[in-house]
Amino acid sequence: MTIQWFPGHMTKARRQIEEKLKLIDVVIELLDARIPLSSRNPMVDEILHGKPRLVLLNKSDLADPKVTAEWVNYFADQGHPALPIDAASGTNVKEILPRVKQLWAHKIESQLRKGINPRAVRALIVGIPNVGKSTLINQLAGKKIAATGDKPGVTKGQQWIKVGTEMDLLDTPGILWPKFEDQMVGKRLAATGAIKEELLHLDEIALFVITYMVEQYGAGLQERFGGIELPEDMEDVQEMVKVMEAIGRKRGAIVSGGRVDLDKASLIIIRDLRAGKLGRISLEKP
């Protein structure tokens, strides 16, 4: 489900996260590996008040591994250790606990020095809707517990999930809002399914996807769709629409008279992208 964000919702979401922050040691910030910056909340640094933070690049199964590696370096340079994961299948999920412990190691050591038995590190997952928070909580819990599509404003008694004996995780994630202002960000969010596609025209999103793919993944596109012609001029919208039509034709988006239905072709392109059928595609580079 997609939340419609209004200033009141943002204030409430922020307040809810700040309440949870009082209880925890380390924040796990979940981003979409295909669009890490576009899927990041614009006020995250301010909201998290300098809590130790592990960045997870989720849905890395759908992202270009080369670009994801560049993003890991990018975040490391910014002082945030980052790890690509796939919460749905569980890839790299076992790496999360050691990384979280590293961020809390200084506290554990100081407790040990004082002769105190260190307690489990307490963590909270935060991220924008649809980035995979509930999926990750379920994966870490090893069972189905978190309701997917949790809404801001619905307060429940806080529950802790034991992740082994060394980490306690809050069972409800912190929900953050995405960026809205930038048109390109909006297109990336819509293409990956983070915001409702009704908010933008389908053909506009598909045109964005195809233009990016022609530019960055042209060879793969040609291989997948058997020798379609790719324009050289990335600004030439007419030529890009021809590429969309050629793909639509190959994928059966044809109306009577043999014409390609561009809306249908657009929907197919977006669905194929989200299902990974166009290959492992990143839509943003550092």
Ligand code: GDP
């Ligand atoms: P939330 O709103 O942040 O809690 O997001 P959900 O956990 O409900 O996930 C949103 C959608 O993304 C669901 O359809 C999940 O199955 C899917 N999803 C989550 N993690 C991954 C992943 O690592 N890879 C892929 N391909 N899909 C994922």
